[in-house]
Amino acid sequence: MRIGMALNYSGGFKESVAELADYEKAGLDIVFVAEAYSFDAVSQMGYIAAKTERLEIASGILPIYSRTPTLLAMTAAGMDYVSDGRFTLGLGASGPQVIEGFHGVPYTAPLGRTREVIEICRKVWRRERLSHAGRHYTLPLPPDQGTGLGKPLKLINHPVRPRIPIVVAAIGPKNVELTAELAEGWEPIFYVPEKAADVWGPSLAAGKARRDPELGELDVIAQAPLAIGDDVSGLLEFGRPAAALYIGGMGAKGRNFYNDLARRYGYEKEAERIQDLYLDGKKEEAAALVPAELLERMSLIGSEGFVRDRIQAMRESGVTTLNVTPLGATHEDRVRLLEKVRELAS
Numbered sequence: 001m002r003i004g005m006a007l008n009y010s011g012g013f014k015e016s017v018a019e020l021a022d023y024e025k026a027g028l029d030i031v032f033v034a035e036a037y038s039f040d041a042v043s044q045m046g047y048i049a050a051k052t053e054r055l056e057i058a059s060g061i062l063p064i065y066s067r068t069p070t071l072l073a074m075t076a077a078g079m080d081y082v083s084d085g086r087f088t089l090g091l092g093a094s095g096p097q098v099i100e101g102f103h104g105v106p107y108t109a110p111l112g113r114t115r116e117v118i119e120i121c122r123k124v125w126r127r128e129r130l131s132h133a134g135r136h137y138t139l140p141l142p143p144d145q146g147t148g149l150g151k152p153l154k155l156i157n158h159p160v161r162p163r164i165p166i167v168v169a170a171i172g173p174k175n176v177e178l179t180a181e182l183a184e185g186w187e188p189i190f191y192v193p194e195k196a197a198d199v200w201g202p203s204l205a206a207g208k209a210r211r212d213p214e215l216g217e218l219d220v221i222a223q224a225p226l227a228i229g230d231d232v233s234g235l236l237e238f239g240r241p242a243a244a245l246y247i248g249g250m251g252a253k254g255r256n257f258y259n260d261l262a263r264r265y266g267y268e269k270e271a272e273r274i275q276d277l278y279l280d281g282k283k284e285e286a287a288a289l290v291p292a293e294l295l296e297r298m299s300l301i302g303s304e305g306f307v308r309d310r311i312q313a314m315r316e317s318g319v320t321t322l323n324v325t326p327l328g329a330t331h332e333d334r335v336r337l338l339e340k341v342r343e344l345a346s
Contacts, residue, residue: 001315001345002029003338004221004323006060013044017051019331024055026335027342032060032090032323037102042075049083057083060187060323061092061169065099065107069117069137073124077159085160090187091117092169095251111174112136118166118182125162127154167221171261173203180207185219185321189246190261192297193222193310193317199264204318219320224300226324226337228307235327236295243295244287247271248278267291300324300341308344 005028007016020031031048035041041059048057057079062072072089079087093099093110100107116134123130129152132139140150167185170176179186180203188200208218227235246258253275262271270291277286300307300322314322324341328334 001311001319002219002321003027003342003345004030004032004058004321005338006032006034006223006323006325007044007048013039014047017044017048019334020048020052020055022331022335023338024052026338028055028338030056030058030088030321030323032058034060035062037098042079045079045087046082049079049086054086056086056088058088058167059090061090061094061167063094063099063103064091064110064113064117065094065105066103069120070124070130070139072117073121074155076121076164077125077155077157080160080164081157088165088167088185089121090167090169090185092187093175095257096255097251109136111178114168114175115178115182118168121166122163124155125159125164127158127162129154165219167219171257173200176200176203177207180204180218181210182207182215183218184215185221187221187223187323189223189258190243190265190294190298191222191224191314191319192265192294193313193319194297195265196317199261217320220318221321221323222314222319223323224298224310224314224325225327226300226307226341227327228300228302228304228337228340230303232301232327235301236292236299238327239295239299240287240290241283243290244274244278244283247290248274248286249283253279262294265294267294301327304340304344307341311341311344 005023033041033045041062045057045059076087076089091114093114096107099105113136116137120132120137130139131152140152165184167187168179168183169187170179171188176186225239247262250256250258256275259271259275270289274286274289300310322341322345326334326337328337
């Protein structure tokens with residue numbers, strides 16, 4: 001089981017990167033860099049590549065709408081080059097609030113676009129002359145949509161690897177099915193191992209039935225806050241605002257994927273009330289209604305025995321990469337947490 005960690009993108013970036021060398025020594029395998037509506041992830045991942053030696057680097061995630069499929073492929077190839085083959089391309093659809101609100105691009109056909117983006121990226125990395133006639137992307141551009149001068153081109157440089165790993169962030173049934181079919185890895189959010197088979201099992205099975213054996217086994221990446229001790233249960237409360245933001249505020253009524261997930265987990269009434277309160281501006285009241293059971297089940301916060309049991313539950317549910325957020329007060333505390341979770345996961 002690999003150990004991953006998401007790098008904070010909201011400030012102190014260079015200071016966080018300076019600490020990665022210690023995390024590498026402590027057993028960290030992969031670092032994920034988000035791209036919401038902060039600094040772009042690519043410049044930061046290039047900086048990480050220059051400051052680390054062994055650590056794998058993943059975008060967590062690059063939205064499929066804010067770059068052309070070909071630019072996503074070029075970016076991944078460039079990142080793989082500067083990192084000496086340590087890059088993973090994390091993709092996701094994000095949501096209409098960010099895509100339409102910040103990028104000004106229509107949030108349409110996330111499923112079909114994801115499929116075509118993956119197909120185009122792999123063609124680029126194989127250095128094929130790029131020709132793609134899809135429902136959402138056509139390359140070269142047809143004459144009636146441009147000057148008519150477009151030609152099928154191939155990547156000039158030879159990539160370090162002809163197939164860079166792709167991870168897709170997905171929680172909806174059809175998107176999870178597509179991910180299990182086409183991607184090397186799957187990154188859900190709010191992962192509860194006891195509920196995974198009920199919520200995603202049929203989608204994973206359907207996708208894997210069409211999976212190319214050359215892709216290998218699907219890497220399942222589960223996120224979890226991490227704290228180990230006999231007096232750390234209070235740290236679960238730090239997860240309330242983020243959970244309320246996603247369940248309540250990341251979308252509108254009837255168009256919130258995270259709210260849908262909470263309902264599928266069995267928290268229908270709580271999800272509805274959290275959303276009503278959050279959209280009404282009552283964020284603290286919404287956070288107070290996030291079920292304590294949900295916070296506990298998707299965390300690694302508790303005694304050493306509890307964390308060991310939760311890791312085993314994750315493993316038995318199919319998790320192969322633990323993407324942890326160590327909740328230590330100091331850098332030294334966070335290093336010790338990574339060392340401990342590495343030991344427990346081994």
